[in-house]
Amino acid sequence: MKLDKMKSQKNTLAFSRRNFLKTSALAGGGMLIGFNLIGACKPEAVMPIDIASLNFNDFNAFIKIADNGIVTIFSPNPEIGQGVKTSMPMIIAEELDVAWKHVHVVQGGLDTKNYKRQVAGGSQSIRSGWDALRTTGATAKKMLINAAAKKWNVDPATCSVSEGIITNQKGDTLGFGDVVKVAATLEVPENVTLKEPEDYKIIGQGKGNVDTHNIISGKPLFGLDYKLEGMLYASVLRPPAFGQKLESFDGTKAKTVNGVVEVLKFGDKIAVLANNTWAAMKGKKAVSAKWESDKKLESTEDHDKILIALLDGDKFKTKREDGAIDEAFATADKIIERTYESPFLPHNCMEPMNFYADVTPEKIHLVGPIQTPEWTMGRVATLLKREKEEIHLEMTRMGGGFGRRLYGDFALEAAEISSLSKKPVKVVFSREDDMTAGTYRPAIKYRIKASIKGGEITGYYLKEAAINSNMYGAIPNFFPAGTIENFKVDAANYKSDITTGAWRAPYTNFLAFAEQSFFDELASELNIDAVQLRLDLLQKVKGTKDKKIKYSGQRMEDTIKLVAKKSNWGKAQPGVYQGFSAYYSHNTHVAEVAEVVMKDGVPVVTKVTVAVDCGIVVNPSGARNQVEGGVIDGIGHAMYGDFSFENGVPQATNFDTYRLIRIQETPSVDVHFVENKLSPTGLGEPGLPPAGGAVANAIKKATGKRLMKQPFIKDLIS
Amino acid sequence: MAIFQLKINKKVHKVDVDEDTPLLWVLRDTLDLVGTKYGCGIGQCGACTIHINGVATRSCLLPVSAIHKSEITTIEGLSEKNNHPVQEAWKEIDVPQCGYCQAGQVMTASSFLKENSNPTTEEIREAMHGNICRCASYNRIEKAVALAAKKS
Numbered sequence: 001m002k003l004d005k006m007k008s009q010k011n012t013l014a015f016s017r018r019n020f021l022k023t024s025a026l027a028g029g030g031m032l033i034g035f036n037l038i039g040a041c042k043p044e045a046v047m048p049i050d051i052a053s054l055n056f057n058d059f060n061a062f063i064k065i066a067d068n069g070i071v072t073i074f075s076p077n078p079e080i081g082q083g084v085k086t087s088m089p090m091i092i093a094e095e096l097d098v099a100w101k102h103v104h105v106v107q108g109g110l111d112t113k114n115y116k117r118q119v120a121g122g123s124q125s126i127r128s129g130w131d132a133l134r135t136t137g138a139t140a141k142k143m144l145i146n147a148a149a150k151k152w153n154v155d156p157a158t159c160s161v162s163e164g165i166i167t168n169q170k171g172d173t174l175g176f177g178d179v180v181k182v183a184a185t186l187e188v189p190e191n192v193t194l195k196e197p198e199d200y201k202i203i204g205q206g207k208g209n210v211d212t213h214n215i216i217s218g219k220p221l222f223g224l225d226y227k228l229e230g231m232l233y234a235s236v237l238r239p240p241a242f243g244q245k246l247e248s249f250d251g252t253k254a255k256t257v258n259g260v261v262e263v264l265k266f267g268d269k270i271a272v273l274a275n276n277t278w279a280a281m282k283g284k285k286a287v288s289a290k291w292e293s294d295k296k297l298e299s300t301e302d303h304d305k306i307l308i309a310l311l312d313g314d315k316f317k318t319k320r321e322d323g324a325i326d327e328a329f330a331t332a333d334k335i336i337e338r339t340y341e342s343p344f345l346p347h348n349c350m351e352p353m354n355f356y357a358d359v360t361p362e363k364i365h366l367v368g369p370i371q372t373p374e375w376t377m378g379r380v381a382t383l384l385k386r387e388k389e390e391i392h393l394e395m396t397r398m399g400g401g402f403g404r405r406l407y408g409d410f411a412l413e414a415a416e417i418s419s420l421s422k423k424p425v426k427v428v429f430s431r432e433d434d435m436t437a438g439t440y441r442p443a444i445k446y447r448i449k450a451s452i453k454g455g456e457i458t459g460y461y462l463k464e465a466a467i468n469s470n471m472y473g474a475i476p477n478f479f480p481a482g483t484i485e486n487f488k489v490d491a492a493n494y495k496s497d498i499t500t501g502a503w504r505a506p507y508t509n510f511l512a513f514a515e516q517s518f519f520d521e522l523a524s525e526l527n528i529d530a531v532q533l534r535l536d537l538l539q540k541v542k543g544t545k546d547k548k549i550k551y552s553g554q555r556m557e558d559t560i561k562l563v564a565k566k567s568n569w570g571k572a573q574p575g576v577y578q579g580f581s582a583y584y585s586h587n588t589h590v591a592e593v594a595e596v597v598m599k600d601g602v603p604v605v606t607k608v609t610v611a612v613d614c615g616i617v618v619n620p621s622g623a624r625n626q627v628e629g630g631v632i633d634g635i636g637h638a639m640y641g642d643f644s645f646e647n648g649v650p651q652a653t654n655f656d657t658y659r660l661i662r663i664q665e666t667p668s669v670d671v672h673f674v675e676n677k678l679s680p681t682g683l684g685e686p687g688l689p690p691a692g693g694a695v696a697n698a699i700k701k702a703t704g705k706r707l708m709k710q711p712f713i714k715d716l717i718s
Numbered sequence: 719m720a721i722f723q724l725k726i727n728k729k730v731h732k733v734d735v736d737e738d739t740p741l742l743w744v745l746r747d748t749l750d751l752v753g754t755k756y757g758c759g760i761g762q763c764g765a766c767t768i769h770i771n772g773v774a775t776r777s778c779l780l781p782v783s784a785i786h787k788s789e790i791t792t793i794e795g796l797s798e799k800n801n802h803p804v805q806e807a808w809k810e811i812d813v814p815q816c817g818y819c820q821a822g823q824v825m826t827a828s829s830f831l832k833e834n835s836n837p838t839t840e841e842i843r844e845a846m847h848g849n850i851c852r853c854a855s856y857n858r859i860e861k862a863v864a865l866a867a868k869k870s
Contacts, residue, residue: 081816081853208812215817216808216824217800218753218793225752233747258719258736277756278736278743350757350765350818350852399755399818400852431758621812625855629815632854655762655850664843666856 021139025184030066031143032184035136063092063140069164069177071096072104078371079107079211080401082684083622084125086210088133090619091126094202095137095195098176099163105210107395126618127587127681138192140183147183148174197616197677206621211397221397223354223369224428231356231424232261234417235280237270237287238437241648243297243497246270249289257283264420271417277428297648298497300343300443303467306494307445310465311339316490319476320548323486328459332451336525340448340514341709344467344643345441345503346652348660351399352434357414358424359384364391364415365424369398369405376408380415403502407439435658436650440643441503442467446514450522451486457522457537459486462515466493468500471507477548478508478584479556480515483537497648504633505685508585509692510710513638516581516693517708520700530580530697531564551584555613558674559589563611566672567593576606579698581690588686589613589674592631594667594694596702603702603716605635605667605695613674614681620673623683628669630687636661638692642711659713722782726751727795735782742766742777745792753793753821757850764849767822768792774829793821796828804828807866815853823849827863831870839864 021035064072073089089105141161148166149156151174158169164176197203214221239245249270251263259279264271272283329335355368357380364386370376373393381388398405414427429437444466451459460480464470470491481487503509523530535557542553560582563569572578575597582591595607608631617623640659644651652658696707699716707715724731726749733748740759745751745768754777757765761776768777769791796802804827814820823846830837830845837845842863851859 081814083815206812208809209814209817211817212809212812212814213800215814215820216793216805218751218821220752222755222818224756225746227750227752276735276739276743276747278739278747281759348852350755350763350816350850352756398816400816402852431760431763625812625815625858628857629854632856633852636854654760655758656760660850660852661854661856662848662850663846663856663859666854669857 021136021188023140023143023184023188025181026064029181030064030184031180033063033065033136033140035061035132061136063096063136065140065144065176065180067177067180069175069180070102070104071098071164071176072106074106078373078395078398078401080371080398080405082125082626083209083619086207087126087619087622088129089210090202090207091130091133092137094200095134096141097161097163100202100207102164107397124586124682127679130679134194135192138194139189142189142192143183143186144176144179146186146189147179150182151179203616203618204620207619208621222351222399223356223367223396224351224399226356226367226396226426228356228358228424231426232273232275232421233277233280234271234273234414234425234427235277235284235430236413236417236427236433237272237284237289238433239268239291240436241291241293241297242499242645243295243648244268244291244293247290247292249287251287253288254283254286257286259283262421263287264417266416266420269413271413271427273417273421273423273425280428281430293648299646299648300644303443303494303496303645304341307443307465307467310492310494311445311447311463313492316463316492317470319471319489319491320481321488322481322484323459325459325461325486325488328451328453328486329449329461332453332458334452334525335449336452336521337447337449338518338521338708340446340510340517342444342510343641343710344443344498344500344645345637345641346435346438346643346658347400347402347404347503348435348658349398349400349402349404352429352431353404353410354426354428355408355411355414356424356426357411357418359415359419359422362390366391366411366415367394367396368411368414369396370408370411371398371401371403371405372408376411379408379412383412384415384419402504403506404439407501409439431655432653435653438650439499439501441506441509442469442500444507444510446511448514448518450518452522452525455526457484457526460484461488462490464489464491464511466491467496467498469493471511474548474550475507475511477546477550479551479582480519480537482541482544482546482549498645504630505585505688508583508689509634509637512581512583512585512689513692513696513710516583516690517696517706520579520693520697521706529570531560531569534560534582550587551589555589555674556582556584556591559611559613560591562672562674563591563593563609566611566670567595567609569593577698577702579694579696579701581693581697583686583690583693585689586684586686587681588683590686590690592690592694594691594698596695596698598702603699605698607667607670608635608691608694609670609672610687611672611674612683612687613676614683614686615676615678616680617673618680623673624671626683627671627687630683630685631669631691632661632666634688634691635667635695636665638695638710639665639712642714720783722785724782724785724790725787726790727792733782737781737783739782740778741768741780741782741785741790744782745777751792751794755818755821757819757822762850763819763822764826765819765822767825767849769825769829772829772832774826793825796824802828803869804831804862804866807862807869811858811862811865813855813858813862815855819849819851823851823859827859827866831863831867835867835870837863837867
């Protein structure tokens, strides 16, 4: 792509909504529009930028309009299955007013110099991209209209556009392709008018995943499919227990395996390089190694004792405090206290971790599935003591992320091995490597205590004891914060050798279960309907002046009312037991009703009705898919997810010893969206947190058993 | 190392690999047919599903030396224009999220529908039980198999 014909911008402006965008005529014809998706749309980011000094390297996303009117949209954000490669271009296409069938979507990110701040995480791609994507599409459209109006010598305001065709008052028409060359030479308009939601033609229409055809025909898309001539495959032997170090190893036998090229040590790990994956894996099994440790290796039993001791102790940091919690408990009619427990969880992306690296004295080439390309590039530069400018990183489609691919450990391994061996190398994790060398969801225990006086909840005190780190950001201010006068959230942690990190809906994936189970018990105690209890509490947060509270009492109420209606809450058929749960996370409000029936004495989840308020639904098909998957994922891990350690060694290693939910165990998920015209929010995570609580509350009704520990299966079969 | 003649997607390929190499890695590393995916290596997840003489089989556990003259079909050869009724149904229902497991799902479904052209929901759920979808697109997989049955 030649960018040398860029039109220079003459004026210098303070930061405004328009200077994130720049256009250029392409040498080969057509127009290229660069926009800074992430920098432009931080609502409070105000900084002076000299637009004349901007070049295309400052942009992180591009649209190309060809002479034939075909629009190529380079989608900048990593695609991990959350659907942004389809939904982000849909937003541009809407404001550009082009037919969706004339849009071609390409994964951006072939050059870190041109793309910045690309992250998949926190369900934020759509929320933060909404204004920038629309403005970009609308600005390009206005330039195309201006070009047509110039050609016709008419007022641009008298022209209209539909599906890439511009029409004037006389009925003359010009296609985008007819005017794109002229448009590229025009000044970028200062102000553009965005469409009203009722005029949307693409947003709100279900569009299929843009990659489906390639996925179901077996095209190479994923990191594991990436291959270059001469590349070696590396299988890495890591310490079997967390807390161990390498004492010595013998790679002689591994070198005799057909196809093995080299065995090398790096840090406490041993890499076996071979000319095919199977030989690398076989070679690794043939390495004999001795491991050492100078301290006690940790077991799940130890973690359980440590976390309970933390809950019983006083080493907390207070995350939020309202009113006088001690007084509420001192004067209570009744106090209820419960403890909820969860294990570590591996991510288990279907595509195991892998990364390609070719480190040469001239440059570093990295390719693979990564949620944090820029951060990883920086870490590789630091590790190898090289400049970032020497690194070229390409992103592939990812066979799942769930948070695991935020941590570029596998990319660093590839870079180090390539640097040592001076060969292009792809590190490939076996499933066992993937499950036992994880960055797990930390084991967490919550203790929640509530005081009741005169039929009201007067105090609420939540304590978190977690491995390695605690809840962060706005989480302590989520529901029920703001609804109970005396309120406190405390957190403490224990630093462990086990590596932990973000796992789909960090913290809230278990916190929501604990709290929503607890509220079910409070409703029973107060002898009030579980849904009504939430609605009553939410009245107290409406119109709050507390800026830390980001959830909306009104939106949560509307969401809860929708799910109650759609699920026929309280009117289930005999033999069907309903459980309710609602939770706000990642800026999205969600409420769920699970239905359980007893089959052969065992509770079976048959249906989950979901109501979601994520504002405008950009792509209903993709949005439903995210919610359906999030709910089933939440149920699967609450029900079966179990991961323990014995002297630092993970006890599950593959899908024969680690149970993931399968199709026969899945309920049907019925998704409904609250209809409004508010800016859209993300959906990759928020469907998950409420699911476990809804199921646990239904199981309580069906069996009388109150589940307080995950995985549920242990208590259900005991 | 030994030479094996494999009939894959109606073409004969000659490969020189170790006898114990699973077909999965021969397809992926030797023949560049990367549509067949590695998921677990122990026959538990179904990502590597192919057809051997039309029957859904896990390629991660199948040594290349055990194949002999059997006919192998991979996702790349399921249909000439990627328009097998199961592939069409997958597009219509918009099944994939990350998409990594879907080739294996499609191969299991297409083999199953050959045996049972008019399955009940329970039969579909049973047939697809060996294929894990970590994104949990299971509701859509179920619907797409039912739709494909109607299309076949």
